[in-house]
Amino acid sequence: MRRLVALCLAFFLAAPAQAEPLTIKVGVLREPHSRETLSILDLPAADDTLAGALMGAADDNTTGKFTGQRFETIDAKIDDREDAGAAVERLAGEGARLIIADLSAPRLLAAAERAKVLGALLFNVSAPDESLREQDCRADVIHVAPSxxxxxxxxxxxxxxxxxxxxxxxxxxxxxxxxxxxxxxxxxxxxxxxxxxxxxxxxxGGGRRSDxxxxxxxxxxxxxxxxxxxxxxxxxxxxxxxxxxxxxxxxxxxxxxxxxxxxxxxSWDGAHEQWGAQQLQNRFTQSFHRTMNARDNNAWLAMRMIGEAATRTASSETEKLHAYLVSPDFSIAAFKGVRLTLRPWNQQLRQPxxxxxxxxxxxxxxxxxxxxxxxxxxxxxxxxxxxxxxxx
The missing domain is CATH 3.40.50.2300 (Response regulator)
Structure with a gap:
């Protein structure tokens, strides 16, 4: 018996230590949305956009347990006066060179200029402006939100x-x-x-909701x-x-x-339940006690795109992930009946x-x-x- 115990002990001591998972940090750069809405049901939540990214990271980490990867989100909410480029620099300093951006068009361009210098990649999850996909398109911006x-x-x-x-x-x-x-x-x-x-x-002018x-x-x-x-x-x-x-x-x-x-x-609605969307809606509601809106879903999808690219390339390097996302090999399921791909000419996500x-x-x-x-x-x-x- 002592000999068996000694052999087992020797085996475990000789076994190599399990490698630490590769940590992939993703920034969530977001600006406040107007609370001047016609309907009280449309008031933005405090975790608007961020909630979707958090759910996407949780889904990525389910796969990451088997691939030796761990995904973390870093929230960076800026007010109307803060410089988006400086916020990108702060996120990069914390190790997040993949950034989900919920910004207006001018601020997204400012963020993209800084991201280019820092080797970061932005995922636009809210700005619908055609100019961002046309004359002002940037190689370091992937458009998850539809135009x-x-x-x-x-x-x-x-x-x-x-x-x-x-x-x-x-x-x-x-x-x-x-x-x-x-x-x-x-x-x-x-x-x-x-x-x-x-x-x-x-x-x-005047109040949009009054007696x-x-x-x-x-x-x-x-x-x-x-x-x-x-x-x-x-x-x-x-x-x-x-x-x-x-x-x-x-x-x-x-x-x-x-x-x-x-x-x-x-791009998304809280009533959408086809193609398995009901399970995503249910998980989101259970986690955040509200329905998933379009910005939440775009952030979730951006996070899933990052997770898919990281899994396929076995890498956290921005250049490798970017190259995979714009390649013909990339596609992703999004509960919309078809797999989604990127248009290589302007990096817009094709989607129903x-x-x-x-x-x-x-x-x-x-x-x-x-x-x-x-x-x-x-x-x-x-x-x-x-x-x-x-x-x-």
Missing amino acids: RAMLADGLTQYLVWKKWSRWLLIKGSHPEDERLAAAYRASAKKFGAKIVEERLFEDT SGSVQTQRQMPVLTQGAPSYDVLIAADESDVFAGYLPYRTFDPRPVAGSAGLVPT ILLSDGRIVVSVSPQEGFLHQTSELDTLGLDKPETKCRLQ
């Missing part, structure tokens, strides 16, 4: 499929509203819809929409969230509303667009009959022959 053109095309395909091709377009008075309106104009032209008239809703709001809007919205030429659907371009939520059920003519209210194109009314997902684009020689997902947004992107 305005992709969102607009997703909605337009469905409306054209429904033969609702005559639109009344009402846009807000802020620059981002005009950019969204431009995406709908381009999409209408691309798929054969017609904008019969455009109107402007001027933002005059007298329902009385005022019940009077304003019919006036805003009356006297229009015959149309099938009202398209609201209101990225600033000033008026679109007031339009459904208040238009002068009984017409459906789409765009920024009514039927809304989005959900069309939701806030309670159920009404449809998913691309729609049946909209074909493409490479991928039907490339019917959404600008295609390779149209691009102005020259990655730098």
Whole structure:
């Protein structure tokens, strides 16, 4: 017996110590989102975006137990005055050269300039600006969030499929509203819809949720929409969230509303449950006690992309992970019915667009009959022959 114990002891002493897992640190660089929303249900959570990244890291670590990798997130929330480039430098100093970025377009470009010097890679999970994927595209930015053109095309395909091709377009008075309106104009032209008239809703300020709001809007919205030429659907371009939520059920003519209210194109919705999405929704709700929004899901997906690249390359080096993500070998499942890939010409993630009314997902684009020689997902947004992107 003593001899057996001695042999076992000798075996364990001689066994090599288990190697420490390779730690991959991922920064979550995020700015605050406006709390001026039309609906109290749309108020941003304190852990907005971060929650999705944390869930993605937990999922990556499930695989990492077997691959000898460990994923950590570093939260970096900056206020409106802080420099995004300096925040990138701080994250890099903490060892995070992979950064999930929830930033507006100007701040994302500032972050990208610093990331280029530091050898960091950014994952854009919120900015929809076409310019970031076109003339201002950067080699160190991967776009997980869909562009305005992709969102607009997703909605337009469905409306054209429904033969609702005559639109009344009402846009807000802020620059981002005009950019969204431009995406709908381009999409209408691309798929054969017609904008019969455009109107402007001027933002005059004031509280968006007040005791007298329902009385005022019940009077304003019919006036805003009356006297229009015959149309099938009202398209609201209101990225600033000033008026679109007031339009459904208040238009002068009984017409459906789409765009920024009514039927809304989005990358994710809390009501999405197809293709196994219900289990992701349930896990998120159990962990964070709220529903998963589009920014959360984009951050989760960015984290999963990082985990997939790290697993496939057995590396934490930014250059190797980046090279894999833009290669033909990369694809990832995202509970959307198809595996997602990157467009190599501007590093935009190809993805279906959900069309939701806030309670159920009404449809998913691309729609049946909209074909493409490479991928039907490339019917959404600008295609390779149209691009102005020259990655730098």
